[in-house]
Amino acid sequence: METKILYFKIFEKKVEPIDYVNWACEMLENGFSSTSLNTLSSLSEPLNIFEVEDYFYRAVKEIDIQEPSHEYCAKYFIRYLLKQIIDDEFKAIDNAYEIYKVIREHFINDELNVWYEISEMIDDYQFGDNVMNITGKSLISSIVNEAKKQLKLNFLLN
Structure with missing residues (x-):
């Protein structure tokens, strides 16, 4: 931990x-x-x-550890989840939804709004009519690609 x-x-x-x-x-x-x-x-x-x-x-x-800010820890946690998505695609959906919840509670950022869209895709795939005919494979692929993109941009810890 x-x-x-x-x-x-x-x-x-x-x-x-x-x-x-x-x-x-x-x-x-x-x-x-x-x-x-x-x-x-x-x-x-x-x-x-x-x-x-x-x-x-x-x-x-x-050991003289300074308490980090809540916002910094939230950003760090999101980065951790992004890495987890890339490292273990089987947990991609759960981690993507967790990212959405953290962003919803802590950030207003246009570049992070994509996680709202992903959460909607997850809900539609798992609980909705799946009118967009989303497959599990395509959903996971979208999540992994977005995670890679956001890690590459590295704007979360700036």
């Missing part, structure tokens, strides 16, 4: 106790170390949210 993604989940109030433990393990793998980080990484289920959050905030202070 990357720090910016963890913070995004915290900001969105979608964080689970195991997310903190996974973050601590990844931080240790990346060469960070502190007493609270070590303790947090060693916790096992069942996890107490108050305990893991306490160790998380102690670890953040001990």
Whole structure:
């Protein structure tokens, strides 16, 4: 669990106790170390949210991590999902819809409006009359192509 993604989940109030433990393990793998980080990484289920959050905030202070902004974390999460779409086409539809939800909540940007159109295609394909005769293959292809295009443009982290 990357720090910016963890913070995004915290900001969105979608964080689970195991997310903190996974973050601590990844931080240790990346060469960070502190007493609270070590303790947090060693916790096992069942996890107490108050305990893991306490160790998380102690670890953040001990290794001197500055809290990123909500907007930056949202952009980072979108980029993460774009990469996931390219890396695993089987999750393309779910990740595309997740991108749409994040953009809907956080951004007004003409270049990102395409995710609204993609969400409409997904809904029509999965739940609608499919009047456009969208196939699963063509839908995934459209999603992957848009993900590649947006990663190439790199405007999300500018």
